[in-house]
Amino acid sequence: MPKSSPKDPGSPTGKFSDQRSSNRKKSDVPRKSTGLGTVILFWPFLIFHGLISPLPKFVRIPLRLLGDPAIAGLYAALLLGGFYFIRAQPFDMAKVAEMPERTVIYDRRGEELGRIHGEKRDVIRVEDVSQDFIFAILAREDKRFYTHHGVDWIGVGRAMVQNFKRGGVAQGASTLTMQLARNSFALKSKWLDFSPKLQELDRKLLETAVSYRIESHYEKEEVLQHYVNRIFWGHQIRGIEEASRTYFEKHAKELTLSESALLAGIVRGPNAFSPFNDMEKAVRERDSVLDRMVLEGFIPQDQADTAKKDPITIRPEWRRIFHDSYAMDAIRRELERILEEENIELGGLQITTTIDSLIQKKAEEALDAKLRQIERTPGYPHQTRAAWNELPADKKSRPQYLQGSVVAIENLTGAVLAIVGGRNADESKFNRALQGRRQIGSVFKPFVYLAGFESGIRPNTLIDDGPLNIGGWRPKNSDGTFGGMLPASTGLIRSRNTMSVRIGSRAGIEKVSDTAISVGFETPIPKSPTSYLGAWEASTYEVASAYTVFPNSGVRYAPRIIKEIRDRNGNVVWPEKGDSPYISYQAVNPGSAWSVSNILKEVTTRGTAASVKSLGFNKPCGGKTGTTNDYKDAWFAGYTSSITCAVWVGLDTPKKTIDRGYGSTLALPVWVEVMKTADKLGYKAEGLKSQLSFVECRLCRTSGKRATAGCERAQEAYTDNVPVDNVPAENDLCPDHPAKAIPVDGVIEEEPTTGRPPKAQEIIDEGPIQEEMEPEVLKAIPVDEDEIR
Structure with missing residues (x-):
């Protein structure tokens, strides 16, 4: 019997074989599998779909329509969260606690003066x-x-x-x-x-x-x-x-x-x-x-x-209005010099200043009270502050009313106790104490005498008060008269212009200029004999600081207004550990400063500032008035053993203030009120003492040098107690009276003389001396010592 073919459909074996073949072919086809990456990325969707898969279709579909967008939204939220989490990382969390706050300013008594910098x-x-x-x-x-x-x-x-x-x-x-x-x-x-x-x-x-x-x-x-x-x-x-x-x-x-x-x-x-x-x-x-x-x-x-x-x-x-002040303006300026910009912007500091708020307040009140009194005088020719305040806001321009400035400094530290730059800082921001530079007139004369004393002149040295002609410039004295030979001290007490020019010329313009810079004047003086009479400009702040050398025996402490700076945690950030805020140096010889100081004390007893006592201040003090041409500027600078104070009064645009607007009339009364308050507060005005050593020696009245036999024969020799640093050397003999006793006048007169020096005038105490007004200086005159006739 022939063998059946495997492909024979009629054969049972063939049918089974075909089935197996079919199954094998199906299994041989690759199945679509879910990757690991997909599972990781979409696992919420997969779990959600797996959970709802047993449900009927009519339930699954609505759930997916709602659930899938919700899960997608969750994805988006996670992505956004991650994105903004990364963006939030650079922000410094320490900045949350760092807040710009106001820097608090305190006076030396711990009283708050105001707040600056940072935020409110x-x-x-x-x-x-x-x-x-x-x-x-x-x-x-x-x-x-x-x-x-x-x-x-x-x-x-x-x-x-x-x-x-x-x-x-x-x-x-x-x-x-x-x-x-x-x-x-x-x-x-x-x-x-x-x-x-x-x-x-x-x-x-x-x-x-x-x-x-x-x-x-x-x-x-x-x-x-x-x-x-x-x-x-x-x-x-x-x-x-x-x-x-x-x-x-x-x-x-x-x-x-x-x-x-x-x-x-x-x-x-x-x-x-x-x-x-x-x-x-x-x-x-x-x-x-x-x-x-x-x-x-x-x-x-x-x-x-x-x-x-x-x-x-x-x-x-x-x-609700927080008023500004000139003291705060000065403090801001000083802080900008000391602090970094970052510290200023962040604020939060505690600044202890040298300001005494009680003296500051009195200085502000005394200045305004005096100037209001002047403005109330009959026929006062200028705008008054009251009239300016009555103007409608849209009609107000820069104030034109009478102004002034006051600076008070502690002698032995340089600490600024008060600084007033005008009558009201809200009405005018211009700080006249710091920014206003005005002609200082006779207030500068003590420094001319200081340079003269350092050059060998003594207070008892005779100086000619006669006429002068310097390149056509003929300085005059306030009373229109000229005198003979007078002691140098009398020239300063009576503020004699001709004597001051002669003393300046004997010292030399370079010596006077160097002295001015050494004591604190910031701008070199013009190289002209007119500078000897203060025909140049300086600020009230400079004048006050310069005058501290007289009660300090020639030592100058650099003026300062900041005592200490602490950060918001209470740590001292200035001055740095080990540094001293007190900066001092020997500006001029102690003996010369002492000699000038003695004369300035007489200015306040029998000179142009003798009214200080009648104004109510009876303590030992020294100082000098100053009044510039046509009463444009009125000054007084003076000191006690504790405090030096300078006061200026005038109009912002220089012009005549009032008739007879002397420094003793306008500025001195303000100084007295400040000093009376300071004395009550414990800044005692004790006797102006010195620790100097003195040497008795025989000197010549005309040259200030050691007397010779010629000086004795000319009756110009005298005995003086001289500060040890001003004693002439043993061989520093008088050149005016050689052995033959031929007197030689060191200063040539405008008019020829007989060859003998004029006789010294007898000094008579005439009581308080009327204050002078500086003669007008129309141009700068070059210095030529040989031209002084």
Whole structure:
């Protein structure tokens, strides 16, 4: 029987074989398998689909239509979360706690003078904030603050529902942490400026990521502390302490429930709801916060009702203006020299200055009182301050009324006790004490005599008071007269111009110029004999500092206004450890300074400043008046053993102030008031003593050198007690009286003489001497010592 073919369909074996063949072919076809990467990437979809696969088709389809987009949204959220988590990493969390705050300025007594730099803020601890305010701000802004981790998702959901119900009306859901993130960092992306809505969404997402970082970096109490210190309350006010001080004139710890609720209520619209701008709106917001506090369980209803009845007492309008001062201007200028720009911008420093607020206040009051008195005199020809203040705001220009400046310095430290640069810093920012440079006139003469004494002249050396002709310039004396030979001291006491020029010429212009620079004048004086009479300009600050060499026996302490600087942690940052804030040097010889000081004491007893006693100051003092041509500038610079003070009075545009507007009339009374106050405060005006050693020696009256036999025969020799550093050398003999006793006058007269020096005039105490006015100097005259005739 023939063998059946495997392909024979009739054969049972063939049929089975065909089936196996068919099955084998099917198994040989590769099956589509799910890769590991797909599983990892799409496992939420796979699990979801696996879970719903047993369900009927009509159930599976709706579930997939809802579930797949939800899972896709989860994917998108994770991607966004990762993206914004990475973007949030560069933000320095330490910056959250770094807040620019006001630098506080104190006087030497610890009294606050003012605040500068930084922002209008005081950073305080959360423990120093009223608990009522903490409850109020939580009830108003973030009731779940202690339970969320930066974002209140319950609040976000509620806001979304409310926004949907209201047809898209936005309702916020920012937590305190999110507000802190927004206030601490610049979160807006400039590359999204083309789409404000997209930019706002980007900012909100970044704010969320940064909020989580803040919560992970800080404890809840720290977050709350940084928030209450950063928050904005309108009117440039930042932080709860400054808001409490500005609105209610009290510390944040002392806020009542009513006040706390009001401040919490105006946070969302500080300028719109400010009690300074609209009290009705502010009270409405307060009541709303109190209701929320009851609703959230922070206070009972009866407490809220009582708080709603409390009257609101805010800072009165006249105390809302923070006035500037010339002392603060000087302090700002000094700080800019000492501090780095970063320290200035960040603020938060505690600056102790040398200013004595009591002397500062008296100097301001005394200056304005004296100038008001002058302005009230009949026929006063200039604008008065009262008239300027009455002008409408749109008609006011730069004040043209009478001005002045005062600087008081502590002798033995250089500490500036008071600095007044005008009558009102709000009305005129120009600080005349520092920036105003005016012709100083006779106030400079003591330094000419100082240079002369260092060049060998003695107070008893005879100086001619006769006429002079220097290149056509003929300086005159205030009384129009000329005298004979007078002691040098008399020339300074009586402020004789001709004698001052002769003394300056004997010292030499270079010596006088060097002396001026050494004692503190900043600008070299003109190389002209007119400089001997103060025909050049300086500031009140320079004059006051220069005059300290007289009570200090020639030592000058560099003037300073900053005593100490501490950072916000109380650490001293200036002066550096080991450095002394006192900088001193020997500016001139002690003996010369002592000699001039003795003469300046006589100026205040029988010279141009003799009225000091009748004005009410009876303590030992020295000083010099000065009045420039046509009464344009009135000066007085003087000192006691403790303090040196300089006063200037004049108009900003130099012109005649009043007839007989002498320094003794306009400036000296202000000086007296300052000194009387200083003496009462403990800056004692004791006798001006010196520790110098003196040597008795025989000198010549005309040359100031050691007397020779010729001096004796000419009856010009005298015995003097000379400071040891001014004693002429043994061989430094008088050149005017050689052995043959032929007298030689060292200063040639304008008119020929008989060959013998004029006889010394007898010194008669004539009582107080009328103050002089400096002769007009029309041009700078070059110095040629040989031309002095």
